[in-house]
Amino acid sequence: MxxxxxxxxxxxxxxxxxxxxxxxxxxxxxxxxxxxVVHGAFxxxxxxxxxxxxxxxxxVAIIQPLPMSYRDQILRIPAVKAVTHxxxxxxxxxxxxxxxxxxAIDVENQRQVFPxxxxxxxxxxxxxxxREGAVVxxxxxxxxxxxxxxxxxxxxxxxxxxxxxxxxxIYTGSRDQDDLTQFWFHYDYxxxxxxxxxxxxxxxxxxxxxxxxxxxVAKTIDDTFANSPYETKTETEKALATGFAKQFGNISFxxxxxxxxxxxxxxxxxxxxxxxxxxxxxxxxAVLKAVGYTDRxxxxxxxxxxxxxxxxxxxxxxxxxxxxxMGGDPTHGFLPYFRLPGPAMIMGVAISLAVGILAGILPxxxxxxxxxxxxxxxx
Numbered sequence: 001m002x003x004x005x006x007x008x009x010x011x012x013x014x015x016x017x018x019x020x021x022x023x024x025x026x027x028x029x030x031x032x033x034x035x036x037v038v039h040g041a042f043x044x045x046x047x048x049x050x051x052x053x054x055x056x057x058x059x060v061a062i063i064q065p066l067p068m069s070y071r072d073q074i075l076r077i078p079a080v081k082a083v084t085h086x087x088x089x090x091x092x093x094x095x096x097x098x099x100x101x102x103x104a105i106d107v108e109n110q111r112q113v114f115p116x117x118x119x120x121x122x123x124x125x126x127x128x129x130x131r132e133g134a135v136v137x138x139x140x141x142x143x144x145x146x147x148x149x150x151x152x153x154x155x156x157x158x159x160x161x162x163x164x165x166x167x168x169x170i171y172t173g174s175r176d177q178d179d180l181t182q183f184w185f186h187y188d189y190x191x192x193x194x195x196x197x198x199x200x201x202x203x204x205x206x207x208x209x210x211x212x213x214x215x216x217v218a219k220t221i222d223d224t225f226a227n228s229p230y231e232t233k234t235e236t237e238k239a240l241a242t243g244f245a246k247q248f249g250n251i252s253f254x255x256x257x258x259x260x261x262x263x264x265x266x267x268x269x270x271x272x273x274x275x276x277x278x279x280x281x282x283x284x285x286a287v288l289k290a291v292g293y294t295d296r297x298x299x300x301x302x303x304x305x306x307x308x309x310x311x312x313x314x315x316x317x318x319x320x321x322x323x324x325x326m327g328g329d330p331t332h333g334f335l336p337y338f339r340l341p342g343p344a345m346i347m348g349v350a351i352s353l354a355v356g357i358l359a360g361i362l363p364x365x366x367x368x369x370x371x372x373x374x375x376x377x378x379x
Contacts, residue, residue: 007304014277018309021273025313025355026320028262029348033321035258036344051211051238052081053113054218056204059231063088065200066230077220079213080206084109087187087202091154091163093144100140102154102183104190113207116174123148123169131189134165137180141170154183159194176339205237263355270359274306278363286372299368306360307353314352318345 012018056074058064065087074083089102107128111117119127119135126148127133136146146152150167165185173180191198208217218234225232278285285298318340325340 022313026317029317053237054206082112082207084113085201104187119171127168133168135169139180274363302364307356310356318348
């Protein structure tokens with residue numbers, strides 16, 4: 001540590017070059033942070049999918065409905081603990097850009113199937129008692145400054161007309177990654193008012209008493225409704241979420257490809273910077289050796305400069321990406337989980353450190369092997 005001021009002095013000898021190299025690291029790690037956030041956002045549903053839940057959708061497509069009568073038949077299947085159903089609404093609040101997911105839900109069974117969503121009992125009771133009541137996620141409530149008691153108009157797109165709801169509750173999640181953007185309202189009220197597909201629902205969510213029964217229960221459900229007008233496709237919540245994520249392409253491969261190119265470029269830039277710095281200071285390094293400093297000291301002295309540049313630049317980049325993501329989802333509901341987790345920040349700094357070592361090792365080794373006589377002859 002006592003030689004740290006000397007390392008700093010060498011770095012600031014060429015201020016512009018040092019600033020540009022640090023800036024390269026900062027931009028690269030900022031990009032790394034954003035890629036990690038986007039990857040996490042697209043895979044949120046996969047990571048949080050309940051291992052004890054199945055999704056039952058129409059075999060043709062998820063946008064095709066299913067009969068309400070299927071519920072009782074599914075409940076009679078062994079290992080099925082509870083069944084609820086959802087229906088996509090797809091309305092607009094004030095402006096088309098104000099996207100957030102809206103669902104007509106089975107009020108009676110929603111909390112049994114989704115225990116991770118937390119809502120005070122008094123708010124839930126008020127919601128159940130109000131036919132036009134609604135429950136909204138904390139993120140969406142904060143976004144529009146909604147509070148319990150507000151009356152919210154939503155213009156239907158699929159189901160025409162202006163629908164008005166009373167905010168009776170605001171839910172939170174038991175996990176940091178839980179989706180807090182949803183808007184729930186009564187299926188009975190929804191089915192009563194709509195003019196199309198009456199008596200039909202969007203899809204079923206089945207809660208199992210044991211995740212090990214998922215495969216057999218899914219097969220039994222599909223076999224039960226085979227050759228009917230509304231055949232089903234049943235799969236685990238994780239499998240369905242994975243399918244949706246794959247529709248956007250291989251995000252992991254994209255991140256690895258971009259990250260690999262960026263950090264290889266960083267390696268070249270930093271290595272070139274340190275090589276130039278060593279060539280410019282051959283005489284000084286020779287003097288250090290001449291007055292008694294060891295080869296090992298010279299090695300770590302040069303390597304320390306490379307590591308310091310990498311850590312400063314990486315820290316700045318990761319810090320900027322964290323600040324950027326602290327503002328929440330910039331897509332207004334398309335990527336509800338838009339956060340940079342702590343482990344990813346540590347990984348970013350570790351990658352910066354590794355690049356700093358790799359980029360500095362060759363110039364540092366060259367400086368270490370430098371012979372005093374040969375170096376002073378060039379001066």
